[in-house]
Amino acid sequence: MRVCVGVDLGSTTTKAILIDEEGKIVGKGITNSRSNYEVASAVARDEAVTSARFNLLARKLEGLKGEGATEIGALDEKLRAAFRLELYLDELAALRQRVTEVVAAAGVRGTAQVKDALAGIFDRMTTDASALFLGGDARKSDFFRDIAGAAFMHAAEKLANERGMRFEELTWPFDRAILDVETELRELDFAATLGRAARRIAGGLPEGAKKRFFEIVDSVGTEPIDEVAFSGTGYGRQTLPFPKAAVRSEILCHGRGAHRYFPGTRTVLDIGGQDTKAIQVDDKGVVTTFQMNDRCAAGCGRYLGYIADELNLGLHELGPLALKSCKSVRINSTCTVFAGAELRERLSLGEEREDILAGLHKAIMLRAMSLLARSGGVKSELTFTGGVCKNDMATKVLRELVDENYGSDITLNAHPDSIYMGALGAAMFALDDLRAGKANLLVVKRPDKQAMKNYANPDDACASCG
Amino acid sequence: MSLVTIGNKGLKGAPPAGAEGSAVTVPVTKDASQQRQKRMIAEHFDRLSTAKEDGKKVAYTFVPGNLTELMGAFEMLPVLPEINALQSGMRGKSGAYISEAERGGHSEDVCSYVKCDIGMLRTGNVGPTGKVLPKPDLLLLSYTGCFTFMKWFELLKEEYNCPVVMLHVPYQADGIITPEMRQYVVDQLKSDVIPQMEQITGKKLNLDKLSEQLARSRRAEDALVKVWESAKNKPSPIDGYFGGVYYIGPIFSAFRGSEDAVAYYEELLAEVNERIKDGEGPMTPAGVMNNQKYRLVVEGPPSWTHFNEFWNMFSNEGAIAVASTYTRVGGLYDQGFRHDPQDPLGTLADYCLGCYTNRSLPSRIDLLEKYIKQYSADGFLINSVKSCNSFSAGQLMILRELEKRTGVPGAFVESDLVDPRYFGKANIENRLQSYLQMLEARKSGALAAATAEKPFVIGSNP
Numbered sequence: 070m071r072v073c074v075g076v077d078l079g080s081t082t083t084k085a086i087l088i089d090e091e092g093k094i095v096g097k098g099i100t101n102s103r104s105n106y107e108v109a110s111a112v113a114r115d116e117a118v119t120s121a122r123f124n125l126l127a128r129k130l131e132g133l134k135g136e137g138a139t140e141i142g143a144l145d146e147k148l149r150a151a152f153r154l155e156l157y158l159d160e161l162a163a164l165r166q167r168v169t170e171v172v173a174a175a176g177v178r179g180t181a182q183v184k185d186a187l188a189g190i191f192d193r194m195t196t197d198a199s200a201l202f203l204g205g206d207a208r209k210s211d212f213f214r215d216i217a218g219a220a221f222m223h224a225a226e227k228l229a230n231e232r233g234m235r236f237e238e239l240t241w242p243f244d245r246a247i248l249d250v251e252t253e254l255r256e257l258d259f260a261a262t263l264g265r266a267a268r269r270i271a272g273g274l275p276e277g278a279k280k281r282f283f284e285i286v287d288s289v290g291t292e293p294i295d296e297v298a299f300s301g302t303g304y305g306r307q308t309l310p311f312p313k314a315a316v317r318s319e320i321l322c323h324g325r326g327a328h329r330y331f332p333g334t335r336t337v338l339d340i341g342g343q344d345t346k347a348i349q350v351d352d353k354g355v356v357t358t359f360q361m362n363d364r365c366a367a368g369c370g371r372y373l374g375y376i377a378d379e380l381n382l383g384l385h386e387l388g389p390l391a392l393k394s395c396k397s398v399r400i401n402s403t404c405t406v407f408a409g410a411e412l413r414e415r416l417s418l419g420e421e422r423e424d425i426l427a428g429l430h431k432a433i434m435l436r437a438m439s440l441l442a443r444s445g446g447v448k449s450e451l452t453f454t455g456g457v458c459k460n461d462m463a464t465k466v467l468r469e470l471v472d473e474n475y476g477s478d479i480t481l482n483a484h485p486d487s488i489y490m491g492a493l494g495a496a497m498f499a500l501d502d503l504r505a506g507k508a509n510l511l512v513v514k515r516p517d518k519q520a521m522k523n524y525a526n527p528d529d530a531c532a533s534c535g
Numbered sequence: 536m537s538l539v540t541i542g543n544k545g546l547k548g549a550p551p552a553g554a555e556g557s558a559v560t561v562p563v564t565k566d567a568s569q570q571r572q573k574r575m576i577a578e579h580f581d582r583l584s585t586a587k588e589d590g591k592k593v594a595y596t597f598v599p600g601n602l603t604e605l606m607g608a609f610e611m612l613p614v615l616p617e618i619n620a621l622q623s624g625m626r627g628k629s630g631a632y633i634s635e636a637e638r639g640g641h642s643e644d645v646c647s648y649v650k651c652d653i654g655m656l657r658t659g660n661v662g663p664t665g666k667v668l669p670k671p672d673l674l675l676l677s678y679t680g681c682f683t684f685m686k687w688f689e690l691l692k693e694e695y696n697c698p699v700v701m702l703h704v705p706y707q708a709d710g711i712i713t714p715e716m717r718q719y720v721v722d723q724l725k726s727d728v729i730p731q732m733e734q735i736t737g738k739k740l741n742l743d744k745l746s747e748q749l750a751r752s753r754r755a756e757d758a759l760v761k762v763w764e765s766a767k768n769k770p771s772p773i774d775g776y777f778g779g780v781y782y783i784g785p786i787f788s789a790f791r792g793s794e795d796a797v798a799y800y801e802e803l804l805a806e807v808n809e810r811i812k813d814g815e816g817p818m819t820p821a822g823v824m825n826n827q828k829y830r831l832v833v834e835g836p837p838s839w840t841h842f843n844e845f846w847n848m849f850s851n852e853g854a855i856a857v858a859s860t861y862t863r864v865g866g867l868y869d870q871g872f873r874h875d876p877q878d879p880l881g882t883l884a885d886y887c888l889g890c891y892t893n894r895s896l897p898s899r900i901d902l903l904e905k906y907i908k909q910y911s912a913d914g915f916l917i918n919s920v921k922s923c924n925s926f927s928a929g930q931l932m933i934l935r936e937l938e939k940r941t942g943v944p945g946a947f948v949e950s951d952l953v954d955p956r957y958f959g960k961a962n963i964e965n966r967l968q969s970y971l972q973m974l975e976a977r978k979s980g981a982l983a984a985a986t987a988e989k990p991f992v993i994g995s996n997p
Contacts, residue, residue, distance in 0.1 A: 318969035321976060356973045358944055361966060443931060 070095065072121065073298040073503055074511060075496025076110045077322065077489075078102065078305035081342035081370065081456060085113035086492040087121050090297075092500060096121025097489050101212045105252040106305040111513040113492075115257055118294055122259060123149060126289045133278055133285070144270075144282075147203070151266035153211075154202035159262070160213050160250065161198065165191045167246035175242070186228055186239055193224040203270075214251050218243070254513070260290030298508035300499035302491050304343070315502075315509035320348055320359050322494030327452040328354030329493055331482045336447045338437055338467070339490070340457035342370040345437055347444035360444040368436030370456045372405045376429055379409050380422065387426060388460035394427035408432065427462065434466040438474060447471060450480040454490040458483045566818065568803040572784055575795050577664055579612075584666040586612055592736050595671040595691065598865045600679035600704050600887035602728070604748035604792040604874065609736045613789045614668055616687070620651040622663035624839030624953030632658065633954055646922045647954040649687045656694060672735050674699040675728070680706055680892040681925055700731040704887045710898040712888045720884035746876040748792030753876065755786055756868045758800035763869045765807045766857040766910055770825055772810035774817045775910075776833040776856030777846040787865030821850040828853030829971055832906045834899075834933065835918035835926070836861045838950040841958045845950075848964050852971045857910040860902060864891045870902070896929045900936050907941045914974050916946040916967075921957050944977070946970035 072087040072095060079102060087096040098116025102109045127145050134141055168187055172179040197220060201208070208216060225239040267286040271279050300315050302322040319339075327337040328350050337348040345368055348359040362368060377384045398420050402408040408429060415425045441447055451471060457463050464483055471479050486493075502508045565573075586593050592611045596602070598618065606613050623629045632654025633647055639657065641650050655661070662668045676688045676699055685701075692699050702723050705716045729740050762782060766775045773779070782803060790796040810817070816824040820843045831849075833856045838845050849855070866872065872889050875882040891899070907915055917934055919927045934945040948966050951957035 318965065318972045320969040321972050351977075355976045356969075357977075358938070359969065359973075360947070361962070445935065 073499040077491035078303035083109035083113040084492040085117040190224040298499035298503035299511040300495040302495040324350040324356040326490030326494035333450040334452040339455040341455040347440040388462040391426035391462035394423040398428035400428040452482040454487040580664040592672040596675040599892040600677035608745040616652040620648040629953035676701040749874040749876040752874040755800040776859035779862035832915040833859040840955040858906040
């Protein structure tokens with residue numbers, strides 16, 4: 070399969086989309102942007118390749134239906150989960166190795182007791198891993214840092230209690246090691262990993278189906294996926310060694326991606342981590358004009374992040390909580406920091422959290438409305454994209470404000486994949502380049518592991534603070 | 536406007552704009568006209584530094600609606616606080632000057648030219664060439680559309696305790712200059728401005744001398760107009776915005792009416808003609824700019840604190856300014872106005888009434904529309920500065936109206952004159968690149984076909 074790759078390097082997450090030569094989406098991947106954009110874009114792209122292979126796999130698995138395997142959908146799901154588990158275990162092994170190195174280099178802090186306790190923590194994490202992925206419970210995050218972090222802290226807390234140690238004695242090696250591990254690019258042997266995952270879950274299948282299942286898994290694992298064109302966009306695009314010709318503005322990409330999903334789109338509202346864009350596009354998805362926030366990131370995703378921190382909530386919990394509100398509290402502050410202060414003041418006055426949150430969502434969307442107006446308003450069909458469109462309260466308020474300002478005959482679109490619109494637009498530009506015979510490729514330098522280790526070896530000038 | 540050629544490190548044979556790594560490390564070559572301008576400025580500041588010993592009188596005044604020829608006829612030396620402020624911005628000093636003024640009680644929202652000037656004054660009044668500026672004998676307040684000018688000179692009056700004479704120029708609200716408006720300005724020249732100058736210098740006005748000045752102005756203006764119009768060539772031999780602010784240096788400031796100015800503009804025109812003959816673009820900080828992918832018209836002043844950085848953002852993308860309104864703030868010669876030696880006072884009135892800052896929004900739109908069409912521009916860009924409310928107000932309306940009239944898309948960026956805190960490089964660069972890529976995409980039109988996937992609609996559609 071030949072694919073065109075689009076990567077969108079956001080301030081919070083990095084997204085990749087693969088499309089085939091007909092422009093059909095074949096894979097998508099997302100990862101946290103870390104402090105290393107190069108690694109983030111390579112990881113997102115690897116994720117997209119993985120997802121493309123799984124899409125291929127899903128189609129082939131359909132063929133098993135006649136061979137006694139009835140629950141194909143469930144099998145596919147289970148295989149994906151098992152694959153994630155294998156990846157997690159690989160990465161966990163790398164983390165364990167790195168933690169061991171960090172402790173070994175730490176001098177007096179790395180006592181035998183600490184070393185032994187850490188070994189115990191990692192044993193537990195390894196044992197618990199299977200239930201995390203195959204247990205059927207939803208995870209809050211798919212990013213290694215988040216899953217491993219939560220598992221580590223959980224195990225460390227228990228172990229510290231059991232052995233009468235201080236929790237902090239056990240957490241510092243993790244904090245030092247996680248950054249190295251998540252910014253290290255590992256080569257993924259897809260076929261081998263998928264093979265292991267398949268064997269882990271194939272137990273219940275009838276013999277004939279099992280044989281066919283392994284054949285399919287092996288064929289998908291080795292199916293070549295050739296990247297023939299690349300284009301990059303997003304906040305971090307300037308810091309990457311992309312060839313200039315392969316870099317596209319995120320405004321163009323978001324406009325085009327949104328139009329690709331909803332061809333009737335004439336206006337796009339994109340609210341990302343640190344900027345908001347109001348974009349007008351023509352009937353071909355080409356941007357005709359746009360407005361962006363300037364100087365101030367109030368009214369962007371980070372605003373919600375800040376509020377979530379203030380309330381000790383997860384970002385994904387804000388929308389559902391705000392939806393429970395019966396009356397919206399008016400928030401006057403346009404500045405994120407002042408809104409935080411206003412939030413505390415309202416809470417102390419006895420207002421309900423959900424009502425204040427409803428007010429904060431409205432405050433954000435009012436800013437977006439002003440940007441929309443500056444860009445020329447909303448004429449027929451508005452598509453909402455970016456991380457914030459995953460928040461149901463934000464979309465609800467937007468719908469209300471659009472009704473109020475532009476009338477209820479405006480179509481408002483959002484797509485579960487809205488966060489990928491920028492990457493999709495970039496992939497489409499890559500396809501244009503390919504067709505014009507000007508394709509670029511993303512070459513990622515795999516870092517020199519030895520050099521990295523030397524760099525990351527902790528300098529123990531501070532170890533004496535304990 | 537720039538009186539000092541700063542950082543124009545271009546050279547012939549440098550990598551073309553847009554090439555990777557266009558940093559220039561080879562020795563600097565400057566056009567002869569640029570060298571001449573630099574010399575003229577140095578001499579002017581020398582004259583200012585010894586003005587008191589030489590018995591010369593000094594007037595502080597503003598660029599829009601300036602009465603340079605009249606001052607020249609009295610042999611008074613002009614100091615232009617706006618230009619000092621922008622020079623301080625280019626030399627990286629404005630941030631500290633503005634802080635100084637803010638410590639003195641000026642709000643963050645006060646015009647940054649004013650605060651920069653006040654800060655410079657409070658810290659020794661050292662001019663751009665390193666020499667101390669003389670105190671004014673007269674504050675000549677030409678009022679052309681900027682209310683802040685009045686407040687600014689009220690502040691300077693406090694500092695210097697010297698006479699202020701105000702020339703009130705009526706605003707062209709209806710886009711025309713009536714005979715009554717003209718007469719009103721001429722009357723003020725006769726009853727207020729000239730008597731005040733006569734009193735300060737102890738000389739009677741010599742009308743013949745004024746006419747000679749005006750005749751020289753006219754010659755320089757003729758040459759400048761030809762320079763502006765040269766941008767109709769492809770490639771354009773000039774950059775009509777970033778390069779343009781160097782070109783307007785002499786004529787909008789202390790030199791109009793002088794032999795020096797005539798020599799400068801004639802030399803500049805000859806250089807431009809030479810480039811047209813060779814099919815060559817102008818010098819930019821990134822080298823000679825022959826790769827001209829986008830022809831833009833620009834509205835609004837540049838950000839002086841990041842002048843070269845801002846310019847490079849254009850040159851690196853192959854964008855050249857073919858015309859700009861900012862380079863017309865000190866006179867709209869390309870729209871036909873010339874100083875007339877036969878009618879010295881009337882012509883000064885016409886000049887003041889006609890300057891860009893004194894024009895209404897509709898006539899600014901008309902002018903921009905004309906430029907977009909006459910210079911066959913691919914796009915236009917508005918740099919909206921925070922400092923200047925009277926100038927920036929309505930610019931979004933200008934943008935929409937121009938898009939409607941010309942079908943050419945516009946871009947909008949925000950920065951400031953000399954307050955470095957308001958220049959967000961990443962933000963401006965992002966907008967500019969997005970805009971230029973948008974022009975490119977609209978031009979090429981060859982996009983991969985879009986096949987929609989099943990949509991998911993929020994909310995109800997009745």
